[in-house]
């Protein structure tokens with residue numbers, strides 16, 4: 001995949017600047033019926049059929065705010081793809097639209113060459129999703145929840161039982177298999193949700209903040225599981241705020257801010273000789289001085 005990098009130098013637009021007249025505004029108001037894509041929103045480049053995800057011209061507004069403002073992104077099949085961006089950048093909104101949780105205002109999402117939103121049920125078959133902040137059926141035990149996820153996918157009960165036991169063991173949840181999810185810690189809840197996303201061995205995994213609240217040993221186990229999954233041909237898309245982790249774990253990365261992609265490509269292309277964190281800060285900006293908090297000093 002070719003890198004999608006902004007031009008160097010001061011000419012680069014500030015992603016946080018208010019929209020300029022005529023620039024990066026959504027196509028042709030009034031909005032059409034949700035799910036329809038107007039001619040004016042037609043992507044400039046056709047979707048890449050070889051990509052796991054090929055996203056073109058994706059938009060989502062909440063009231064006056066464009067949470068996702070014209071995203072084009074190709075996630076190569078078999079890649080370990082990191083999505084990074086500041087709080088409120090639009091990562092969750094973009095991933096929700098890519099996985100069938102939120103209908104785009106405009107734009108298209110192709111999954112392995114098929115238009116996702118023309119048949120979301122078919123698209124979802126190839127996806128395993130760990131959404132951010134979505135309630136689980138927490139009156140089930142961990143074991144029941146993973147089992148339920150497998151049976152919902154139409155899997156054979158014996159296979160589900162075998163894989164559930166494997167996942168509970170791999171994610172260090174076996175001792176709490178019979179505990180209700182409502183009584184799990186935040187990290188345990190994250191892990192049981194991850195297990196539920198893995199049970200049907202999907203071709204693509206989309207994980208929104210999978211390491212949040214997870215202890216270091218479990219995080220290392222999860223990284224091993226995901227690394228093995230990618231080596232065997234699967235595609236992982238993961239959002240994270242931990243730049244060091246993304247730099248070490250992922251082979252591709254996209255930096256998103258204010259609903260737009262600022263840079264995307266291989267990790268080496270995007271970081272351009274710097275650490276990913278330095279590149280992120282340089283592209284996104286927004287560092288604040290702590291001077292205004294002088295009252296916080298204890299002496």
Ligand SMILES: Nc1ncnc2c1ncn2[C@@H]1O[C@H](COP(=O)(O)OP(=O)(O)OP(=O)(O)O)[C@@H](O)[C@H]1O
Nearest residue numbers: 062065066067085086087088089090091092093094
């Ligand atoms: N359901 C909603 N209603 C209104 N505004 C929303 C909704 N969901 C998201 N937003 C807004 O859209 C913007 C993008 O939010 P989103 O959750 O996609 O960001 P994010 O990059 O995932 O942030 P974080 O890193 O903090 O999780 C934010 O300004 C947020 O307030």
